[in-house]
Amino acid sequence: MRRGWKNIATWIGAVIVGLAAFCALFAPFLVPHDPFTQDLGKRLLVPFWMDGTDPQHLLGTDQLGRDYLARLIYGCRISMMIGVTVTIVSGVIGITMGVLGGFIGGRVDDIVLFAITTRLSLPVVLVALAVVGLLGSSMTILMITLGLLLWERFAVVARSTTMQVRNLDFVAAAWCAGCSRFRILAGEVLPNIASHLVVVATLEIALAILLEAALSFLGLGVPPPLPSWGLMIAEAKDYMFFSPWVIMIPGVCLFVLVLGINLLGDGLRDTFGARTDP
Amino acid sequence: MLRFLIRRIVVALLVAATVMTLAFVMTRLSGDLATSIAGPNATQADIDAIRKAYGLDQPVIAQFLDWVSRATMGDLGDSFFFKKRVSSLIGERMPVTLTLGLTGLMIALVVSLPLGILAAVKENTAFDRAVQVVALLGQAMPSFWLGLILMIVFGLQLGWLPISGTDSWQSFIMPGVVLAFSAIPALTRLTRAGMIQAMGSDYIRTARAKGLSRASILLKHALRNAAIPVVAIAAVQLGFMLGGSIVIEQVFALHGVGFLAWESIAKNDFPVVQAVVLVLAVIYVGLTMLADMLNALLDPRLRSA
Numbered sequence: 001m002r003r004g005w006k007n008i009a010t011w012i013g014a015v016i017v018g019l020a021a022f023c024a025l026f027a028p029f030l031v032p033h034d035p036f037t038q039d040l041g042k043r044l045l046v047p048f049w050m051d052g053t054d055p056q057h058l059l060g061t062d063q064l065g066r067d068y069l070a071r072l073i074y075g076c077r078i079s080m081m082i083g084v085t086v087t088i089v090s091g092v093i094g095i096t097m098g099v100l101g102g103f104i105g106g107r108v109d110d111i112v113l114f115a116i117t118t119r120l121s122l123p124v125v126l127v128a129l130a131v132v133g134l135l136g137s138s139m140t141i142l143m144i145t146l147g148l149l150l151w152e153r154f155a156v157v158a159r160s161t162t163m164q165v166r167n168l169d170f171v172a173a174a175w176c177a178g179c180s181r182f183r184i185l186a187g188e189v190l191p192n193i194a195s196h197l198v199v200v201a202t203l204e205i206a207l208a209i210l211l212e213a214a215l216s217f218l219g220l221g222v223p224p225p226l227p228s229w230g231l232m233i234a235e236a237k238d239y240m241f242f243s244p245w246v247i248m249i250p251g252v253c254l255f256v257l258v259l260g261i262n263l264l265g266d267g268l269r270d271t272f273g274a275r276t277d278p
Numbered sequence: 279m280l281r282f283l284i285r286r287i288v289v290a291l292l293v294a295a296t297v298m299t300l301a302f303v304m305t306r307l308s309g310d311l312a313t314s315i316a317g318p319n320a321t322q323a324d325i326d327a328i329r330k331a332y333g334l335d336q337p338v339i340a341q342f343l344d345w346v347s348r349a350t351m352g353d354l355g356d357s358f359f360f361k362k363r364v365s366s367l368i369g370e371r372m373p374v375t376l377t378l379g380l381t382g383l384m385i386a387l388v389v390s391l392p393l394g395i396l397a398a399v400k401e402n403t404a405f406d407r408a409v410q411v412v413a414l415l416g417q418a419m420p421s422f423w424l425g426l427i428l429m430i431v432f433g434l435q436l437g438w439l440p441i442s443g444t445d446s447w448q449s450f451i452m453p454g455v456v457l458a459f460s461a462i463p464a465l466t467r468l469t470r471a472g473m474i475q476a477m478g479s480d481y482i483r484t485a486r487a488k489g490l491s492r493a494s495i496l497l498k499h500a501l502r503n504a505a506i507p508v509v510a511i512a513a514v515q516l517g518f519m520l521g522g523s524i525v526i527e528q529v530f531a532l533h534g535v536g537f538l539a540w541e542s543i544a545k546n547d548f549p550v551v552q553a554v555v556l557v558l559a560v561i562y563v564g565l566t567m568l569a570d571m572l573n574a575l576l577d578p579r580l581r582s583a
Contacts, residue, residue, distance in 0.1 A: 005407065117289065118296045121559040121566075123521025126539050127304065130551050133543035134307050210420055214525050217422045218540065233423060244430050251423035259418035266414070 010267025016260025023073050024080035031070035032058070035227050039065035047245055059249055062232070063239060068246075071227035072253055078228045079257060082143055082212045083205035089147025090208075091201060094154025099193075101155070102162030103185060112159060119152045124211065129220045137223045142215065146208055157200050161193040168192075195272035202265030206258045213254055229254045286570055290563045295346075297559040301552040302345055306338065332358065345552070354553040359545045364553045368535060375527070375534035379519045381450045382457030387512060390462045394469025394508075395501065401474060409470070413463035421522075425456045425529040442531035453530045457523060461515040468511055472504030479503070506576050513569035517562035 023030060039061070046053050047060040047068070054060075059068040101112030131145045165171060166189065174184050213230030215221030222228035224235070229250040236246035312329040313320075320328075329335045333344065348355065354364040397409040432452060433441035440449050476482060477500050485495045524536030531537075535554055542550035 114289070114292065114296075118293050118300075121293050121297060121517075121562045122300070123524070123555065123558045123562075125522055125524050126536070126555060126558065129524070129540065130304055130543050130555070131307060134305065134546075134548075206418070210418075213420055214422055218525065218528055220543065230420075230422075233426070237426065240426060240430060241434050247423065247426050251420065251427070254420050254423065255418050258420070259414065262414060262418055 006267065006270060009263050010270075013260045013263025013265075013267060016256060017264050020076050020080055020257050020260070024077040027073050027077045031067070031073050032056075033067035033070045035066060035070035035074045036225055037066060041065065044239060044243055044246070046243070047249065050245070060245070062236060062246065066227075068249060071232060072229075072250065075227045075229040075232060075250065076253070076257070078139075078222060078226060079209045079212065079254070082139070082146070082222075083209040083261075085143045086146040086150060086208035086212075087201050087204045089144065090149075090151040090204060091154050091197070093148070094151030095158045095197060097151070098155040098158025098160075099162050099185060099189065102159040103166055103189060105163075109159070112155065116152050116155050119149070122149070124149050125214060128211070128215055129218060132215065132220045137220055139222060139226070142212065142221055146211060150204060150208060150211075153200050153204060154197065157196050158193060161196045162189055165189050165192045195268075199265055199269045199272065202261055202268060206261040206265070209254070209261070210258055282574060283571070286567050290567050293563050294556075294560055297556055298346055298349055299342075301555040301559075302342055304555070305548040305552045349553075349556060354556075355549040357542070357547055357550045359542065359547045360550075364549050367538060367550065368553060368557055371533060371535045371538045374532055375520055375523055375536060377450055378453055378457060378523050378526070378532060378534060379516055381454030382461065382519050382523075383512060383516050385454050385458035386461040386465055386515065389458065390465035391469055391508070394466045395473055395496065395504075397466070397470045398473030398477065398504075399496065406470075409466060413466050416459050417463045419459055421456050421460055422525050422529050424459060425452065425526060428452045428456065429530075449530075449532070453523075453526045453532060456526050456529075457519050460522060461512075461519065464511060465508065465515065469504060469508055472507055473500055476500040476503040506573055509576065510569040510573050513565045513572070514562075517558075517565040520561060521558045 033056075042054065042057070042061050042065040043063055045057050045061040045065075048055075048058050057067050057069070059072065062068055062071065097112050097115065101109040128142075128145050128149060132141055135141050171184060171188050174188050179187070212221055212228065213233075216228040216230030217234045219234065222231055224231060232250040233247050236250070240247045312325050312332070312334045316325045316328050333341060336344070345355070352365065354368070356362065357364050357367055360367055393409050393412070397406045400406050429441050429452065432439045439452055440446065442449075482495060482500055485499050490499075520535075523534060524540055526532070527534045527536040528540055535558070539551060539554040541547075542554070
């Protein structure tokens with residue numbers, strides 16, 4: 001019973017993530033209109049479930065008359081791109097640090113632990129805002145900044161799992177067989193902690209997407225006129241009391257995507273029996 | 279216990295020193311600060327004047343040593359925009375952020391402790407699963423969006439709560455709820471896991487064998503042990519909340535430290551930005567240290583760590 005319930009949740013997550021990935025990859029072929037074309041004569045058209053809708057624009061238009069559905073699909077592309085890129089950057093940093101700390105131990109491990117403690121003490125949103133504010137907002141700067149800030153969960157999990165694997169018999173056997181340190185790390189340790197890291201990666205993608213939306217909402221994330229969901233909510237904020245759907249639609253998309261990724265991550269965790277808590 | 283304490287304090291000081299350095303480096307990332315402060319229409323003379331006035335004509339190392347030596351003594355410099363001492367600015371804004379953070383933490387604890395305990399008692403029932411679903415939903419909720427929705431529903435349509443400002447205690451309810459949302463999933467899961475572990479332990483079996491009442495077993499014996507990790511995480515969560523309140527302060531126009539930082543970033547007021555980063559980091563370090571010590575007091579087994 002419990003197993004079945006969990007399976008359904010994982011599948012729901014997988015379907016959501018799959019749909020989002022599809023939208024992200026094929027955005028230019030899916031959109032009914034160009035997401036940047038403004039039409040001031042058709043501002044704030046209502047979506048299809050309300051009265052007085054325009055069949056040309058299924059989800060209505062924004063305050064500049066841009067097609068909402070097209071902007072949503074491109075927004076999905078931006079969210080996925082940021083989520084994946086940030087996770088790759090932070091994964092490389094965090095896994096390297098965690099594996100080295102866990103494998104070598106001693107001084108190296110002390111330094112890694114100290115770096116994790118320091119990173120946790122930094123207020124992420126504030127630091128990211130300050131860096132983007134000083135360097136100017138662009139997708140690249142945003143992705144690098146978040147990547148440099150979000151590695152700590154990778155490091156924590158890579159470190160603790162490496163410590164467990166390090167003492168297992170097959171690693172001792174590899175030492176005896178005369179394998180080099182690098183060979184043991186790459187050939188024995190990494191494959192055995194990979195499942196844990198995949199789970200962390202899914203959670204990290206979700207976190208990066210939420211953070212990007214928050215930063216864009218505050219005006220220091222993805223620069224306009226790019227259709228980031230966070231930015232769409234910020235731009236629509238002035239109209240939300242009269243037409244609440246302008247913030248509902250991108251917000252629900254953001255919520256559903258992050259939920260989907262988390263469901264998939266939880267499912268993977270159960271399948272692999274992985275640990276992600278520090 | 280003393281060795282444990284000293285070790286923690288040394289690490290905390292090192293972290294503070296590192297953050298001090300990082301905050302300095304961060305604000306110098308843009309290259310020429312004087313040019314960015316002066317703005318696009320400034321003349322060369324303006325830029326030179328600004329450079330001189332703010333000590334930016336000194337070598338970077340001298341600026342760094344100046345910042346470190348002053349900040350260590352509690353002098354965080356002057357704000358360019360507000361023309362005030364940074365420390366008094368932060369002092370003025372801190373009560374709002376602290377009120378918000380503590381309100382958020384209270385709401386989070388009030389919601390997640392009972393939920394976690396009940397989920398543990400009713401492990402693997404529909405209730406338990408419902409609690410886990412709620413935790414998942416909470417985790418996926420974008421806080422700024424939740425804030426806007428609450429504003430529409432409770433502020434505009436129902437008219438129960440003020441939409442922005444800090445005039446009354448009611449103003450802190452909606453932001454507090456939004457802030458609590460970020461902590462509820464973690465706190466609930468931890469309480470549940472701690473209770474399940476405690477309920478399976480030998481001393482609970484002993485208590486049951488003695489014929490103690492169910493309430494007494496749950497609240498006196500199990501909860502006390504399950505509370506240890508929760509106390510630690512609650513302190514850490516408060517640190518995260520103070521750092522993360524910047525988004526919520528912006529949504530609800532609460533003029534706290536986060537709002538101050540946001541204004542200062544927009545105005546290139548770097549002494550304020552680096553000071554807020556440092557202050558929030560120091561508070562976080564202090565809270566984690568407090569959590570460690572509370573844990574050590576509650577559980578003697580941890581003292582040797």
